[in-house]
Amino acid sequence: MKSVEQHVNDILAVVTPPEPIELDLLRAHGAVLAEPVTAQVALPPFDNSAMDGYAVRAADVAAATAEAPVSLPVVADIPAGDSFTSAIPEGCCVRIMTGAPMPVGADAVVPVEWTDGGVATVAIHRAAEAGNAVRLAGGDVEKGAELLPPGVRIGPAELAALASAGRRSARVYPRPRVVVLATGEELVEPGRPLGPGQIWDSNSFMLTAAAIEAGCEAYRYGFVGDDPATVAATLQDALVQADIVITSGGVSMGAYDVVKDVLLRMGTVRFEKVAVQPGMPQGYGTVGRDRGVPIITLPGNPVSAYVSFHLFVLPALRKMSGLPQEQLPSVRARLLAPVPSSPRGRRSYLRAVLDYDASEGEIAYTALPATRQGSHQLSALAATNALVVVPEQVTELPAGSVVEAVRLPYR
Ligand SMILES: Nc1nc2c(c(=O)[nH]1)N[C@H]1C(S)=C(S)[C@@H](COP(=O)(O)OP(=O)(O)OC[C@H]3O[C@@H](n4cnc5c(N)ncnc54)[C@H](O)[C@@H]3O)O[C@H]1N2
Numbered sequence: 001m002k003s004v005e006q007h008v009n010d011i012l013a014v015v016t017p018p019e020p021i022e023l024d025l026l027r028a029h030g031a032v033l034a035e036p037v038t039a040q041v042a043l044p045p046f047d048n049s050a051m052d053g054y055a056v057r058a059a060d061v062a063a064a065t066a067e068a069p070v071s072l073p074v075v076a077d078i079p080a081g082d083s084f085t086s087a088i089p090e091g092c093c094v095r096i097m098t099g100a101p102m103p104v105g106a107d108a109v110v111p112v113e114w115t116d117g118g119v120a121t122v123a124i125h126r127a128a129e130a131g132n133a134v135r136l137a138g139g140d141v142e143k144g145a146e147l148l149p150p151g152v153r154i155g156p157a158e159l160a161a162l163a164s165a166g167r168r169s170a171r172v173y174p175r176p177r178v179v180v181l182a183t184g185e186e187l188v189e190p191g192r193p194l195g196p197g198q199i200w201d202s203n204s205f206m207l208t209a210a211a212i213e214a215g216c217e218a219y220r221y222g223f224v225g226d227d228p229a230t231v232a233a234t235l236q237d238a239l240v241q242a243d244i245v246i247t248s249g250g251v252s253m254g255a256y257d258v259v260k261d262v263l264l265r266m267g268t269v270r271f272e273k274v275a276v277q278p279g280m281p282q283g284y285g286t287v288g289r290d291r292g293v294p295i296i297t298l299p300g301n302p303v304s305a306y307v308s309f310h311l312f313v314l315p316a317l318r319k320m321s322g323l324p325q326e327q328l329p330s331v332r333a334r335l336l337a338p339v340p341s342s343p344r345g346r347r348s349y350l351r352a353v354l355d356y357d358a359s360e361g362e363i364a365y366t367a368l369p370a371t372r373q374g375s376h377q378l379s380a381l382a383a384t385n386a387l388v389v390v391p392e393q394v395t396e397l398p399a400g401s402v403v404e405a406v407r408l409p410y411r
Pocket residue numbers: 182183184186187199200201202203204223248249250251252253254257278279280281298299300301302304375376
């Protein structure tokens with residue numbers, strides 16, 4: 001059987017990052033930056049006031065106290081957005097608002113709270129040192145400095161950085177379009193009644209949401225039965241709007257597991273067994289006549305599909321998004337319950353609740369494996385937040401063992 005790492009590498013070899021495109025700011029939200037962003041001007045662009053008050057020469061107010069306030073004539077008023085081009089005469093001040101440019105000659109701002117708030121003349125009852133409440137030009141970012149490196153995902157903070165630097169658009173890797181298609185004759189749309197032998201489709205919802213949470217544009221294509229012609233026609237249709245197709249079901253040994261046959265005719269797809277539990281039967285490759293669209297075929301068991309999405313699909317989506325590869329974060333944790341019977345030769349990923357607990361020595365986390373670990377026992381997914389790794393050659397682990405626990409994203 002193939003290792004998890006080998007399977008990830010094989011999948012990465014069939015996907016490529018898209019060509020960067022220029023997108024208007026809010027359209028770029030969620031995409032990955034394909035260029036460094038530098039400040040065209042210093043930020044802030046000019047010295048300005050940090051407070052509402054009076055711009056003064058600090059020397060003029062050095063003697064101000066509550067008992068002996070200093071009175072200064074107010075020669076102008078500068079709201080934010082305005083400017084005062086002449087220098088303030090010695091012994092005078094201007095009323096200034098937060099964000100307004102400092103007038104020439106002034107070197108400090110006296111907050112209005114330290115004054116009587118006068119409009120023509122102001123009485124200042126506390127001294128302000130030079131530089132008080134003044135925000136210097138370039139004090140945030142110097143002209144030409146890098147604001148954002150390439151490879152970051154554009155979230156609210158990155159959009160703010162771009163806009164604050166005067167950028168209207170950014171060069172980004174467009175978010176990959178992921179089409180999710182479940183297969184299985186037994187599947188029924190949730191909301192409709194179940195007939196004998198039927199179950200509600202849950203995989204297509206799970207996988208679509210997981211792809212969206214991974215930063216992609218994902219479309220739930222629903223599900224198809226086990227009729228080869230319908231599977232082929234639906235896939236053909238799905239390819240039109242897909243950068244990658246994710247399917248679930250039909251990839252094991254079943255007599256009606258038709259996905260394999262259809263894909264072998266429609267493209268170059270390999271079906272393999274990966275030494276992992278759950279998620280052993282896997283497939284990947286490209287489909288479509290003119291352009292090969294990458295495809296990853298996940299097993300139908302819901303827990304298998306969920307775990308294999310995180311192990312095998314996430315790396316592909318990262319690469320297609322223009323992101324560097326990164327392991328899911330993991331910590332060392334103490335098992336709170338024994339782990340019985342993992343299959344030898346396959347690495348197990350057990351659903352578990354990971355908790356922070358610094359009370360017990362150097363291992364600051366505990367992991368409680370879910371009692372239901374079957375590949376069909378979907379209820380454990382929503383009740384857990386991590387995957388405990390049981391290495392290939394280990395078949396059981398007593399309580400108290402220290403294990404690697406992979407934190408699942410968004411849990
Ligand atoms: N003789 C063998 N049988 C099986 C093997 C094997 O090696 N030899 N492998 C088992 C393993 S491991 C897995 S995992 C599954 C993989 O099955 P398939 O990918 O072929 O998927 P299906 O047969 O279509 O379905 C399996 C299971 O999952 C349920 N399912 C499928 N789609 C959905 C969906 N969209 N939503 C909810 N549940 C779904 C389906 O009803 C089945 O119960 O094969 C084992 N068998």
